[in-house]
Amino acid sequence: xxxxxxxxxxxxxxxxxxxxxxxxxxxxxxxxxxxxxxxxxxxxxxxxxxxxxxxxxxxxxxxxxxxxx
Numbered sequence: 001x002x003x004x005x006x007x008x009x010x011x012x013x014x015x016x017x018x019x020x021x022x023x024x025x026x027x028x029x030x031x032x033x034x035x036x037x038x039x040x041x042x043x044x045x046x047x048x049x050x051x052x053x054x055x056x057x058x059x060x061x062x063x064x065x066x067x068x069x
Contacts, residue, residue, distance in 0.1 A: 025064035
């Protein structure tokens with residue numbers, strides 16, 4: 001069974017329209033989309049590609065503490 005990792009994505013309206021997506025646990029990683037659906041898809045692709053590149057390079061994956069009560 002593969003490990004499951006979850007990262008918070010923050011969606012903010014862009015001044016020029018659309019949405020900017022950032023990941024608090026991964027400074028500098030960002031993407032954008034014209035619609036919320038596109039921004040979600042772009043965020044998933046961006047995060048997936050970044051994590052895959054870290055794995056290929058043997059780098060540790062960023063850690064984000066799980067939320068809890």
